[in-house]
Amino acid sequence: MLSTIYAVLFYIAMAVFTVGLVYRIRLYARTPAPLKIPTTPAPVTRSGVVLRMAKEVVFFESLFKANKWIWLFGWVFHVALLLVLIRHLRYFTEPVWWWVKWAQPFGLYAGFALLGGLFALWVRRIAVERIRYISAPSDHLMLLLLIGIGISGLMMKFVAHTDIVALKAFVLGLVYFSWQPLPADPLLLIHLGLVLVLMIIFPFSKLLHAPGLFFSPSRNQVDNPREQRG
Amino acid sequence: MNNVVDHDTLTINTLIDIPTLKKGAMKDSAPYVAAPEFQQALGFPGELVDDWQARAIEKFGELLKKSRALQVYMDSCVKCGACTDKCHYFLGSSDPKNMPVARQDLLRKIYRRYFTFAGKYFPRLVGAEDLTEAVLDDWYSYFHQCSQCRRCSVYCPYGIDTAEISMAAREIMDHIGKGQKYCNEILGKVHKIGNNLGLPVAALINTVEDLEEDLEEETGVTVRLPVDEKGADILLVTPSADFFAEPHVDGLMGYAKVFHQAGVSWTISSYASEAANFALFIGSYEQMKLVAERIRKAAEDLGVKRIIFGECGHAWRVAYSFLNTLAGPFDFLDAAYPIPQHICEFTWDLIEKGELRLDKSANDHMTLTFHDSCNVARGSRMGDYPGGQFEIPRAIIRACCNNFVDMAADTIKEGTFCCGGGGGLLTDDLIDIRTRGAAPRMQALQDVVTDHGVTHMVAICAICKSQFAKVMPTYGFAMDNVVSLHQLVSNAIVLDGQNVNGVEHTDLDPGSQAQ
Ligand code: SF4
Ligand code: SF4
Numbered sequence: 246m247l248s249t250i251y252a253v254l255f256y257i258a259m260a261v262f263t264v265g266l267v268y269r270i271r272l273y274a275r276t277p278a279p280l281k282i283p284t285t286p287a288p289v290t291r292s293g294v295v296l297r298m299a300k301e302v303v304f305f306e307s308l309f310k311a312n313k314w315i316w317l318f319g320w321v322f323h324v325a326l327l328l329v330l331i332r333h334l335r336y337f338t339e340p341v342w343w344w345v346k347w348a349q350p351f352g353l354y355a356g357f358a359l360l361g362g363l364f365a366l367w368v369r370r371i372a373v374e375r376i377r378y379i380s381a382p383s384d385h386l387m388l389l390l391l392i393g394i395g396i397s398g399l400m401m402k403f404v405a406h407t408d409i410v411a412l413k414a415f416v417l418g419l420v421y422f423s424w425q426p427l428p429a430d431p432l433l434l435i436h437l438g439l440v441l442v443l444m445i446i447f448p449f450s451k452l453l454h455a456p457g458l459f460f461s462p463s464r465n466q467v468d469n470p471r472e473q474r475g
Numbered sequence: 476m477n478n479v480v481d482h483d484t485l486t487i488n489t490l491i492d493i494p495t496l497k498k499g500a501m502k503d504s505a506p507y508v509a510a511p512e513f514q515q516a517l518g519f520p521g522e523l524v525d526d527w528q529a530r531a532i533e534k535f536g537e538l539l540k541k542s543r544a545l546q547v548y549m550d551s552c553v554k555c556g557a558c559t560d561k562c563h564y565f566l567g568s569s570d571p572k573n574m575p576v577a578r579q580d581l582l583r584k585i586y587r588r589y590f591t592f593a594g595k596y597f598p599r600l601v602g603a604e605d606l607t608e609a610v611l612d613d614w615y616s617y618f619h620q621c622s623q624c625r626r627c628s629v630y631c632p633y634g635i636d637t638a639e640i641s642m643a644a645r646e647i648m649d650h651i652g653k654g655q656k657y658c659n660e661i662l663g664k665v666h667k668i669g670n671n672l673g674l675p676v677a678a679l680i681n682t683v684e685d686l687e688e689d690l691e692e693e694t695g696v697t698v699r700l701p702v703d704e705k706g707a708d709i710l711l712v713t714p715s716a717d718f719f720a721e722p723h724v725d726g727l728m729g730y731a732k733v734f735h736q737a738g739v740s741w742t743i744s745s746y747a748s749e750a751a752n753f754a755l756f757i758g759s760y761e762q763m764k765l766v767a768e769r770i771r772k773a774a775e776d777l778g779v780k781r782i783i784f785g786e787c788g789h790a791w792r793v794a795y796s797f798l799n800t801l802a803g804p805f806d807f808l809d810a811a812y813p814i815p816q817h818i819c820e821f822t823w824d825l826i827e828k829g830e831l832r833l834d835k836s837a838n839d840h841m842t843l844t845f846h847d848s849c850n851v852a853r854g855s856r857m858g859d860y861p862g863g864q865f866e867i868p869r870a871i872i873r874a875c876c877n878n879f880v881d882m883a884a885d886t887i888k889e890g891t892f893c894c895g896g897g898g899g900l901l902t903d904d905l906i907d908i909r910t911r912g913a914a915p916r917m918q919a920l921q922d923v924v925t926d927h928g929v930t931h932m933v934a935i936c937a938i939c940k941s942q943f944a945k946v947m948p949t950y951g952f953a954m955d956n957v958v959s960l961h962q963l964v965s966n967a968i969v970l971d972g973q974n975v976n977g978v979e980h981t982d983l984d985p986g987s988q989a990q
Contacts, residue, residue, distance in 0.1 A: 269550070276543040279760065281796050282636065284628045284853055286861035286889060293861075301632070311557035311630030319555065319632075369556070374496055376556035378571045379580065381602030383593070384554045449593050450601075454633055457551030462544045463625075463634035468856055471813055475800035 248415065248427040251437060255419055258444040265448025266456065273460040281475045287468035294467050301464060314369065322362030328355035329398075336409075336416045353402065360395045363388055387450065390439060397436035407433045493560045494569040501570040504908045505616040506900075509654040516663045517762060520652035527651040528606050532589050534650045535582075538643050539590065541760075545643050548635045549586045552576060558627040558635075563892045564620050567911030572617045575627035575637040581613050582644050611653070618644040619655060620908050622898035623756065623789075624849035629889050641898070642758025649757055657902035658753045665766055670715035670749035676702075679745055682718050690728055694973045698735045700727075701742040703777065709734070709741035710774050712750045712794075712815075713785025714937035722959045723940055726786050729961025732968050733822050736831060741783075747773035750790035751937065755797075756899030764801045767793065771802040780809040783816045786960060788848035788936030789897065791817055795855035817857050819935065822964060823867045826874050833967040838876035841931045843963070844923050845869055845881065846916065846943075847891035848936035862888075868935055868960055875967040880927040886919035894934075896942025910946045917950040935960045 288294045300306040305323075309316045332352025335341045367388045370376050401407045408428040418425035427433075446452070459465065467473075511521030524530055539546050558575040560566065565573035572578060580602070587594030587603035594603030604610060623638035648654060664673040674682075683700040690698040701707060711734075717727040734741045747769045754762030774782055782805075784794045794815045799805065805814045813820065825831045845868060857863040865888045872879050886892050895912030923929040934940050934957055943957035 273543060273547055276539075276546050277541060278543040279541070280800060282544060282639065282854070284625060284634055284636065284889075285856055285864065287856075289859075289861060305632055307630055307634065308555070308557050308632040311561070311632075315555055315557050370554075373556065375493075375559040375571070375574060376554070378496060379554050379556060379559065379574065379576050381554070382599065383601045386600075446593075449591065451551070451553045453550040454553050457547045458633050460543060460547045461551070461634040462547075463628050463636045468861060470796045470799055471815075473799075474803050475797070 247429055247434070248424065251415075251427050251434070252419060252424055254438075254441050258441040262444040262447055269448055269453060270456050270460075273456065278462045278466070279475055281466055281468075281470040282462050283466040283468050284463040285468055287466065289468050291467055294465060298459070298465060301458060315366075318362045318365040318369070320362075321358050322366065325355040325359035325362060328352045329359055336413050337420060339413075339417060356395060356399050356402070360392065360399070363392050363395065367392070383450065387452075390443060394436060394439045394443065397432050397439065401430075401432050401436065405430070405432055494566065496571040497569040498571055501564075501568045501573065501620060501908060501911075502613075502616055504620060504905065505612075506619050506902060506904050507656040508615075509656045509659040513656070513659045513663050514649070514652060514654050516666070517649070517654075517659055517759075519649045519654055519659075523652045527611070527653075530651045531606060531611075531647050532585075534647045535585065535643075536590065538646060539586075542639070542643065544636065544639045548579070548633075548640060549583055549590075551633045552579060552583065552635055553632075555632065558631050558637075561627045561630050562621075562637075563624070563626070563895060563915045564622075564908060564912045567895070567914035568620075568908065570620075572613065573620055575631075575635075578617055578621055578637055579635065579640050581610070581617055582640055585610065611648075614644050614648060615653060618648070619900065619905065620912075622849070622893045622895065622900055622912065624893035624897055625853040626849065626890070626893065629853060638898070642756070644758075645756070645899075646758035649759065654757070655899060657904075658757050658899040661751075661753050662757070662762060662766070665749055665751075665753075665769070669744075669746050669769070671751050671753070672715045672718075674715055674718065674748065676745040679718065679743075679748055683743070686724070686728060686731070690731065694732075694970055696735070696970045696973050698728075698731050698970070700731050701740075703745050704740070704742035705776075706778050707740045707742035708779060709739055709781045709783050710747075710770075710777055710779040711741055711743050711783050711785060711818075712747055712770055712773075712790075713743070713818075714750045714787040714790060715748055716937040716941060717785055718748075720937070720941060721944065722955065722957060722962055723786075723937055725962035725965060726959025727961070729959065729963075729965030729968070730785060730818055732965055732970060733818075733825065733831070733961070736968060736970055737821075737825055742777060742779070744773035744777060746776070750784050750787045750794070752790060752793040753899060755789055755793050763793065763797065767798055767801040770798070771805070774805075775807065781812050781816060782808065782814065783818055783821055785818050786935040786937065788850035788938060789854075790937075792850035792854035817867075818961065819867050819871060820857050822961070823858075823871050826871065831964075832969040833875055833964075834969050835875060835877050835967060837966040838963050839878070841876065841958070842878040842880065842927065842929045843872060843876055843931050843933050843958075844879070844920065844929045845872060845887070845933045846894065846939060846957075847887050848934065848939050849891055849893045849897060851935060852889055852891045865889075868933075871960060872933055872963060875963040880923050880929055882919040882923050886915065892916040892919065894936075894939040894942040895946065897936075897938050901938050901942055906945075909942060910949050913942065913946045913950070917947070917952075920952070921950070931956050931958050933958055933960050933963065 328351050331348045334345045407430045411428045414425040415427045514521050584604040593601045618641045621641040625638050628636035661671045717723045752766045851864050857867045892915040895909045944954040
């Protein structure tokens with residue numbers, strides 16, 4: 246019963262996430278950008294823009310210019326998230342890819358960095374008057390949701406082990422449509438439940454900053470208006 | 476004004492402290508509303524329409540479909556707070572709604588309420604709000620406390636540009652009948668007369684004739700300022716303030732001397748006697764196109780080969796970034812030169828080729844610093860490499876004087892602070908916020924005055940010059956402490972045949988002879 250509910254929820258969440266995101270990306274791609282508005286100085290070639298975007302995506306360059314604390318916490322959180330996601334790939338692959346195996350220990354420690362970054366961001370959101378002022382309840386809840394996912398995940402590793410062999414069978418079953426039972430471990434159910442919530446709200450929330458960055462005209466446009474009409 | 480700036484807190488020595496919030500401090504700072512006749516002249520409703528909520532939402536929806544920037548910026552903000560201390564109006568006023576993200580949120584909360592799932596069903600959760608009269612009042616106040624300087628967009632991890640959002644908000648307000656008097660009246664004058672000042676042809680010709688007399692008296696050389704001369708090579712489009720305001724006019728005389736010495740034929744157009752394009756400020760693509768097309772028409776009618784713009788920040792942004800799109804292609808012009816070209820590019824080109832004789836000592840009575848205008852710095856370029864807009868003006872200044880110092884690194888170039896009067900705020904009814912917004916620049920200036928004995932600040936924007944001349948006295952400077960860049964060129968340049976110390980000057984170095 247529980248397994249069925251989670252399996253169905255998983256498909257729903259996956260569908261909402263994918264369809265929602267594709268819809269949003271299509272909207273961004275199709276909305277015209279009639280005038281050239283890169284924030285200058287901007288690259289004068291396409292390849293220059295690729296480099297500019299790469300620096301934004303990988304190093305959060307603008308944020309670094311703006312505020313070293315927000316940059317530090319935000320960057321640590323995102324890099325840690327990436328490592329944790331890589332670590333989780335082992336549940337979706339059989340045999341597990343070599344680089345996923347190799348990244349396992351990093352992914353583990355990243356779990357702590359992830360939580361550290363999130364808590365630090367939350368402390369700033371509460372303690373810094375300016376950021377408190379601009380925060381809506383959803384901004385706090387988003388951090389809480391991620392913190393909940395992080396804590397429940399780490400607890401399964403360090404406090405109460407879950408049956409990861411059975412879990413992997415369940416996940417692979419979802420992927421290959423041959424459903425297997427899900428271990429009825431409360432921590433696991435919480436962890437997975439929160440992840441499903443995150444996936445569902447992704448296309449309706451500020452998490453749209455992820456695709457948004459790539460469509461931001463002030464960052465992705467070439468500075469060549471004298472040579473080329475908009 | 477009863478709400479005048481507190482000098483003690485503004486002219487302090489430590490640079491730009493982040494203030495604690497004073498909620499609602501600038502709530503009542505709003506510009507005069509445009510009168511019906513000026514609204515209607517631009518095709519907007521004369522006054523606030525009865526069903527303004529519905530019309531505003533409808534217009535908003537239309538803009539979201541037309542502007543990827545607006546759509547992406549509405550969605551992408553994560554409320555990280557990186558931009559919160561970047562706006563000069565916030566730093567100068569402490570009003571939290573002048574933090575860029577909070578300014579955006581005035582529009583974003585309406586976006587969420589009417590255009591997103593979360594805002595429709597869980598408004599409280601995501602900070603969505605109904606469009607009420609109080610919200611409209613906030614829009615009118617705070618979207619007219621944004622000079623659209625783009626400083627915030629430099630620091631936002633997603634490049635969210637509050638300028639775009641202010642423009643959209645003003646466009647919406649225009650379409651429900653709540654336009655701003657200053658911008659909309661000026662646009663009316665441009666359509667009717669050809670320039671922001673409403674300076675008719677006869678007055679324009681009188682003015683330039685006076686200037687020609689002044690130039691001849693000063694130099695002993697006949698330097699012309701031609702108007703409407705068909706067949707000239709170059710059309711000069713310059714802000715109309717250059718024709719009479721101080722220190723603008725000294726810059727105009729500088730351009731005239733440079734053209735004269737370069738031996739090129741040039742002209743001003745009485746039909747397009749204005750570089751400024753205030754349609755940018757009100758976010759109207761249609762109006763911006765109409766004003767830009769006047770320049771194209773003038774160029775075609777006069778049969779020129781090149782277009783050069785005088786010193787003006789937003790005008791250069793519109794010219795450099797948008798003119799080709801709005802009124803191009805300009806295939807009737809000479810493609811050997813940039814279309815359009817900035818007067819600084821033109822002058823620097825001559826200096827690099829050694830074609831101008833410059834006597835730096837003519838500016839020895841000043842120690843200079845340079846104010847990067849926001850629209851030039853963050854919305855355009857000069858030269859053929861990124862950042863030319865910072866280097867070329869500085870190179871010209873260095874070529875024209877012996878004493879130049881830059882202000883603190885985080886207050887210049889891409890991080891430059893607005894003068895406080897840009898974006899359609901250069902009007903007396905907004906003098907309070909203008910004065911406050913100038914605070915960060917004034918502090919940076921004060922630092923180089925104290926540390927390096929700077930006496931004058933150079934600007935390349937008509938709005939900056941007017942704004943500084945107006946607010947600098949409040950900060951203990953003199954109004955003539957701001958100078959035009961081409962004023963320095965004008966002081967330093969030695970024309971062929973010019974009287975220097977009573978001796979007629981002839982060119983001794985054939986290598987530096989102009990063609
Ligand atoms: S564009 Fe300039 S004036 Fe407007 S919010 Fe950003 S920093 Fe402030
Ligand atoms: S820096 Fe950008 S993402 Fe961060 S709060 Fe400001 S506008 Fe939002």
